[in-house]
Amino acid sequence: MITSAENDLMCRVEGDAPMGSVMRHYWMVACLSEEIKESGGKPLRVGLIGKKYVAFRNTAGEAGFLDEKCSHRGASLALGRNEECGLTCLYHGWRTNVKGEIIDMPSEPEESGFRKKIKHNAYAVKEWAGVIWVYLGDQTEVPEFVPPAWAPTADTKVSIAKIRIPCNWAQVTEGALDSAHSSSLHSSDMVPSRVLEAEADESSWYRPSTDKNPKFRVEKTNYGYHYAAIRRPIKNASTHDYIRTSVFVAPMSVLIPPNKSYNVANVNVPIDDDNTMFHFIGWGENCPDQDAWCKFLSAEQGIDVDEKWISKRNIDNDFLQDRELMAEGNYTGIPGIPNQDIAMWITMGSVADRTEDTLGASDISIVEFRRCVLEQVNLMKSDPKEFSQQIYRKGVETILPSWQGVVPKGTDWTSLEGRSKVKMT
């Protein structure tokens, strides 16, 4: 349980909220590259941390990220013409390039020099892993882009299911860090089975345990924390443990326990206090292709989510829960692992009231997440310089990706690593 003030401090990001400032110190996921794939194509309105921006790919193929409102009198550049290496505002024709320079201003005499005095807010952009990344902090001190732990190299295979969720980013992130729920909520999709380790096919994930009461171990790290959920395996229960590790990479990413074939991650980008752009990511050479991934997760655009990533499942239609399916043995009546999570997150309220939580031993990771986030935001408030130095120091951030497997009892879980150790330098 935390206080109402702590809850607001942790969750709220809009305006001058300290948590929004924390997030502006990191490179953030803005949109998918394919959403602005065409040079000179339609610009995309993007909401991030309570503000509106426009992403576009100019006629020379460069990606740009600008404040949505035109510097002149605030009309939307998302409706603008994408032409001649800039976005032309429809109202009076001011054209802004990816650097924020006004490169045409037909409403003013060129000889006045007025055009050159204006600078529109433009942000540093990086394309990586099929994603447009943006840095929203001080543009005179843009930190070097560091590849995310879920796409450590430029050629990492990545598939992303994207869903816009009408609730706060923190409860979405807590959901990804809460291993205990998978044995209940996802029990029809993560099926206990006599396998040696977690396996996956196109219909289900299989896990070698029926244990719904895992034991937890947590270790703080310089990028956030990681923890292990330790369960009794179906085979060799007297001598072995089934271990699943999860990793929180501040401020909004989680490496979820993988399966034998591929890794899984999740990035929860706040659009504002009450809306989150959720990215469910499969990565690694054997991860399903993009279309198969979205199909497996019941998150196909045009079928499950619309062109703005809004799900057809919502609180007013009870997430299209199928009670007949439940009578036949399906646990939730809601297809797709993320759709099951989303139903829980949304019904917790727009910004979950954590003053009323009743936390038990299985919630140790949730407690650690709150501690970790509040520690960051309090440091940023009290000593912004030290905060910046801490998050930008180089060469120390080695992240062991999430892991799962059956190991002899007593194995040190903190150093378990699989096929892909990620060195962050």
Ligand code: FES
């Ligand atoms: S408001 Fe954009 S050019 Fe006038």
Ligand SMILES: [Fe+2]
């Ligand atoms: Fe879940």
